[in-house]
Amino acid sequence: MKQNDNTDNSLVREISNEKYKYGFTTDVHTEIIERGLNEDVIRMISAKKGEPEWLLEFRLKAYNYWLTLEMPKWAHLDIPEIDYQNISYYADPTVKKDGPKSLDEIDPQLMSTFDKLGIPLEERLALSGGVAVDAVMDSVSVKTTFKKTLSEKGIIFCSISEAVREHPELVKQYLGSVVNYRDNFYAALNSAVFSDGSFVYIPKGVRCPMELSTYFRINAAGTGQFERTLIVADDDSYVSYLEGCTAPMRDENQLHAAIVEIVVLDRAEVKYSTVQNWYPGDENGKGGVYNFVTKRGHLRGVNSKLSWTQVETGSAITWKYPSCILSGDGSQGEFYSVALTNNYQQADTGTKMIHLGKNTSSTIISKGISAGHSQNSYRGLVKVGKNADGARNYSQCDSLLLGSNCGAHTFPYMDIQNETAVVEHEATTSKISEDQLFYCNQRGIPMEESIGLIVNGYAKEVLNKLPMEFAVEAQRLLAVSLENTIG
Amino acid sequence: MSVSDIYIDLFRNNRQTIDAGIAPVINGCRERALQALSEYGLPNKKLEEYLHFDAEQLFAPDWGMNLGRLKMAVDYTEAFRCNVPNLSTLLYYLAGDTLVQSESAARVQLDNGVLIGSLNSMAKDYPELVEKYYAGIANMERSGIASINTMFAQDGLFVYVPDGVVVEKPVQLVSLLQSKVDMMVNRRILVVLGNGAQLKLLLCDHSIESRNALSVQVVEAYVGSGASFSYYDLEETHTANHRINELFIEQQSDSNVELKTITLHNGKTRNTIFATLAGRGASLNVDGVAITDKQQQVDNYTYIDHKVSDCTSNELYKYVLDQESLGAFAGRVLVRQDAQRTAAHQTNRNICLTRTARMFTQPQLEIYADDVKCSHGATVGQLDEKALFYMQQRGISESEARTLLMLAFVDEVIGNVKLEPLRDRLRRLVEKRFRGELGHCEGCNICK
Amino acid sequence: MLKIENLHASINGKEILKGINLQVNPGEVHAIMGPNGSGKSTMSNVLVGHPSYQVTEGSVTYKGKNLLDMAVEQRSHEGLFLSFQYPVEIPGVSMTNFMRTAINEKRKYLELPPLSPSDFLKLIKAKRDLVKLDSKFMNRSVNEGFSGGEKKRNEIFQMAMLEPSLSILDETDSGLDIDALRIVAEGVNKLKTPETSVIVITHYQRLLDYIKPDIVHVLYSGRIIKTAGPELALELEERGYDWLIKEFEDSQK
Known part of the structure; x- marks a missing residue:
């Protein structure tokens, strides 16, 4: 244990002078379509991906519905007007300038980009323990590793575009079955224009032997990213899935509106971890990614389990509520979150636990940290339906305030319609303990590092839920993101 | 035509009747209220604060309103004894919005400048005093209820306790609804406590007949520095009685306020409390109990605004819901940037006895100061x-x-x-x- | 007084008691010993009618009546008392209110008029002294904030108040220091009459130093595998349970 703590320490120290280190751009030939959104653009995206007719229809339906909607205003966020006609909805960095692209050849520029991000795309360089990666840049999946190893077990892990081509029946069965295109404004937009994201299918009784991960990178200017991920865990299967994301430093705001759908069948278990590090904007709040995401899992099977873990440090604005619909009897949902906002970042994040089956349970642990001029809100719903006998929920959401110009807010909603439910919610808000800081200082640890240490300790309960490699990365990020929090 | 338009029309067409015999201070605030209502309308489920209580819908029926102020025949002594054994109070009745002093209260000589009486007559006798506070604490921009109440307000209760004066006996106000027709009653209460003053106010809502009724009441309370105010609000009516009660309270430095709202029997009830901690060192305790069955509905909404530093607020609401009743609680605590060293704690605990009973709870903390200790907890469970x-x-x-x-x-x-x-x-x-x-x-x- | 025949009981479909036979006569003190998980607490819970346990087979006759047909409170009114291993805390319900309700419900069952407040207070005072329970406990909520020893003394105090004919003491010695143990045991002994019986459930001999059993049973795997006089407890203290279990298992082969 002790040794671990020392490692944490040196890590914190090592990076305490680091800025956003993923802010570079890759100079690669990228085919970007004209800015703007209309039916023709959607047809063009669909054609580029060689999609079947049913999917184009799905997109057009979503688009026409989206036209009738307005941006949601209920979140505790100050979102500037977004001009949806001034965004390019498709950017492909894999298209060769000359001639048709070969499937196996990848532009060395792209390879080195992902190397630089710490995501090796060559299998022999993979992180210890083995992590299969689907690397997505802008609108297109660049490469998916370990596909062959996985397919031997019957596991499908590929980009969603490929899944549409290779496994249309699975995609057709599950796409939009958890997040309907009518779900909300951003879900409708995503359903109309989504580009790549990952598709995972774990067959009956299979435990996925390695972590699966998708790395999302925004590179091209003036574009938005609209990833779509679909994970299906069949009966008695298990998978741990990781997601990471970064973007270049730009003065413009870029839009990222994703949908993640997860279907968990009988006794299956899915762990979904996110380290979200989109460019947060500069210290004056200029630039940064708008991260408007709909993530939801449907626990259809008996005794199925879904665990969301998220570490949110990036993005100028975050609007995201990874949720669980607990319809299988005995199903369990979990949500562990650390959301850190600094400078002028805004986050409104949390979860929804919808209890429908019998003897379902859910746990929510949320740790918010606000610094600088940022606003950080937890928003969560726990709903127990009429027939959800024996439902249990425990929620705890804590907020930590660093500095006097930031805000920390909690908005839990509870809607209980069954008399056998036991639902508990606790929340606290406080500032960082001066005693703890003083103690660290007295032991010779400078202020900024002390804060980093204490914040990491505060977030430990959640960080512990992350797979090893991600936990280290997440700790690093927390420390970096806390820079300049003291005057 | 929206529901608020109906009331706006009613207001315009009966302006003379409404104003007749009413103090200029009260009449003078109507236009401002009208404007606010025209702009914001009556609250309905589209508003976050009214997610589970459609106030607009409650106003929709064609309620009778006694705008001409016909005297109601209520025999107080015979009709009603709402006594608290071993508690001697200064007892007043409100029949509709008309204040009637009990015989016992009439015998008590109020001294040291304490005023207790009909809002309308006090507004005529002490126009400057009433004008200083009336419709000044209630915020019509944020409440359609305050707007409509101010538009139609004609009378109610006024209590004034000058600086340093302690009113030993609790003031008890029993509101009686007695009517042969379905009726809406619009009442207004204004309480002003000077610096260091002390007052206990007990409000009892009762109804004498089982006609449908809607009572709309706005209470404004100003609590001076170092003053102490206890407010007990007991509702004990029946299933055909609906009530919308809105309390606006402003506390100055080092004042102490205790608010208790208890719903024992009712139809549909909405209690709203807007509390502003405007002076340093003020402390506020807000508690509530709701016991419901049948198809009763109780919705408590509290908004506590910590404007300045070193204030404390504690909140505890408990519900026991049986049969097909519906409970809702939403408590917002706002801690502004200057409100350092705030301690704000909120708890809501609920028991549902049947699966047809339903509880919504929504504690909310909105915090912009860093040196604070805030918490909230909510549970729904069983025995x-x-x-x-x-x-x-x-x-x-x-x-x-x-x-x-x-x-x-x-x-x-x-x-x-x-x-x-x-x-x-x-x-x-x-x-x-x-x-x-x-x-x-x-x-x-x-x-x- | 109590006759248990071939009692089988289970919880969540898992059988815990697998055929208990036991007879307790008026005036007798029985000790039930046995290793962890042998079914001791299940037996006491089944006797007082805990809703989580299902009796699947067998019968229990108490004072000539079918005990298993009675509601939990009726068993109590008939004089069956369980001193709980872990007495539950009941916030907001004062000891006084709790005891007065319990006493008067019993009196109602026996078709007696409720106790007057002054008689009730006298009774409390008399019984309190028996277990040296401070008067301030009466104003506190039931078991809330009581120490382990105070909770157990409170159990015996309630036993004194309700004057049961058959008391079951479930691990009453656990968590007690030696002084508290003596106070509790003395209380039990003072309450003992030739007409009343006690079942003491315990792990250890030490409580039996104070409350002398007439008969000692060893419970294992849901069955009584040995019944003997008080000397058995001493032997178990010395040699443990293993030899008995082995003996039993050999006999089953």
């Missing part, structure tokens, strides 16, 4: 099965054990009532309520 079994093993029947546990559950609030005779009476009322013996208001010999 402790282990405790039930333990009691049964000791020979206590299951139903008796349940009653004891429910009493214990709400006693966390009732037991905190500082006024001992009132506390005892409330305990008795709550117990009768749980035992199903409180089908109507206690002590009233009109109800069968």
Whole structure:
């Protein structure tokens, strides 16, 4: 244990002078379509991906519905007007300038980009323990590793575009079955224009032997990213899935509106971890990614389990509520979150636990940290339906305030319609303990590092839920993101 | 035509009747209220604060309103005895919005400049005093209820306690609804406590006839520096009685306020509290109990605004919901950037006894200052099965054990009532309520 | 007084008691010993009618009546008392209110008028002294904030108040220091009459130094595998349970 703590320490120290280190751009030939959104653009995206007719229809339906909607205003966020006609909805960095692209050849520029991000795309360089990666840049999946190893077990892990081509029946069965295109404004937009994201299918009784991960990178200017991920865990299967994301430093705001759908069948278990590090904007709040995401899992099977873990440090604005619909009897949902906002970042994040089956349970642990001029809100719903006998929920959401110009807010909603439910919610808000800081200082640890240490300790309960490699990365990020929090 | 338009029309067409005989101070605020209502309308479910209570819908029926102020025939002494044993109070009645002094209160000589009386007559006799506060604490920009109430307000109660004066006896105001037709009553209460003043105010809502009724009441309270104010609000009507009560309170430095809202019997009820901690060192306790069954509905909404540093607020609401009743609680605590060293704690605990009962709870913290200690907790659950079994093993029947546990559950609030005779009476009322013996208001010999 | 025949009981479909036979006569003190998980607490819970346990087979006759047909509170009114291993805390319900309700419900069952407040207070005072329970406990919520020893003394105090004919003491010695143990045991002994019986469930001999059993049973795997005089307890203290279990298992082969 002790040794671990020392490692944490040196890590914190090592990076305490680091800025956003993923802010570079890759100079690669990228085919970007004209800015703007209309039916023709959607047809063009669909054609580029060689999609079947049913999917184009799905997109057009979503688009026409989206036209009738307005941006949601209920979140505790100050979102500037977004001009949806001034965004390019498709950017492909894999298209060769000359001639048709070969499937196996990848532009060395792209390879080195992902190397630089710490995501090796060559299998022999993979992180210890083995992590299969689907690397997505802008609108297109660049490469998916370990596909062959996985397919031997019957596991499908590929980009969603490929899944549409290779496994249309699975995609057709599950796409939009958890997040309907009518779900909300951003879900409708995503359903109309989504580009790549990952598709995972774990067959009956299979435990996925390695972590699966998708790395999302925004590179091209003036574009938005609209990833779509679909994970299906069949009966008695298990998978741990990781997601990471970064973007270049730009003065413009870029839009990222994703949908993640997860279907968990009988006794299956899915762990979904996110380290979200989109460019947060500069210290004056200029630039940064708008991260408007709909993530939801449907626990259809008996005794199925879904665990969301998220570490949110990036993005100028975050609007995201990874949720669980607990319809299988005995199903369990979990949500562990650390959301850190600094400078002028805004986050409104949390979860929804919808209890429908019998003897379902859910746990929510949320740790918010606000610094600088940022606003950080937890928003969560726990709903127990009429027939959800024996439902249990425990929620705890804590907020930590660093500095006097930031805000920390909690908005839990509870809607209980069954008399056998036991639902508990606790929340606290406080500032960082001066005693703890003083103690660290007295032991010779400078202020900024002390804060980093204490914040990491505060977030430990959640960080512990992350797979090893991600936990280290997440700790690093927390420390970096806390820079300049003291005057 | 929207519901608020109907009332705006009614207002315009009857302006002369409404104004007749009413103090200029009250008449002078109507235009401002009209503008606010025209702009914001009546609150409905589209508003976050009214997610579970459609106030607009409650206003929609064609309620009779006694704008011409016809005298109601109510025989107070005969009709009603709402006494708290061992508690001597200054007792007043409101029939509709008309204040009537009890004989006992009439015999008491108010001294040291204390004023207790009809809002309308006080506004005529002391226009400067009333004008300083009237419609000044209620914020019509944020409340369509305050707007409509101010538009139609004609009378109610005014209490003024000058600097340093302590009113020993609690002031008790019993609101009676007695009408042969379906009726809406619009009342207004204004309480002003000078620096260091002390007052206990007990409001009892009762109804004498089982006609449909809607009572709309706005209470404004100004609590000066170092003043101390206790406010107990007991609602004990019946299922055809709906009520919308809005309390606006502003506290100056080092003042102490205790607010308790207890709903024992009702139809649909919405209680809103907007509390502003405007002076340093102010402390506020807000508690509530709601016991519901049938298709009763109780919605408590509180908004506590910590504007300045070193203030404390504590909040505890408890609900016991039976049959098909509906409970909602939303409590927002706002801690502004200057409100350092704020301590704000909020708790909401609920017991659902059936699966047709439904509870919504929504505690909310909005915090912009860093040196704070804030927390909130909310639970929905059932009676402790282990405790039930333990009691049964000791020979206590299951139903008796349940009653004891429910009493214990709400006693966390009732037991905190500082006024001992009132506390005892409330305990008795709550117990009768749980035992199903409180089908109507206690002590009233009109109800069968 | 109590006759248990071939009693089988289970919880969540898992059988815990697998055929208990036991007879307790008026005036007798029985000790039931046995290793963890042998079913001791299940037996006491089944006797007082805990709703989580299902009796699947067998019968229990108490004072000539079918005990298993009675509701939990009726068993209590008939004089069956369980001193709980872990007495539950009941916030907000004062000891006084709790005891008064319990006493008067019993009196109602026996068709007696309720006790007057002054008689009730006298009774409390008399019984309190028996277990040296401070008067301030009466104003506190049931078991809330009581120490382990106070909870157990409170159990015996309630036993004194309710004057049961058959008391089951479930691990009453656990968590007690030696002084508290003596107070509790003395209380039990003082309450003992030739007409009343006690079942003491315990792990250890030490409580039996104070409450002398007439008969000692060893419970294992849901069955009584040995019944003997008080000397058995001493032997178990010395040699443990293993030899008995082995003996039993050999006999089953």
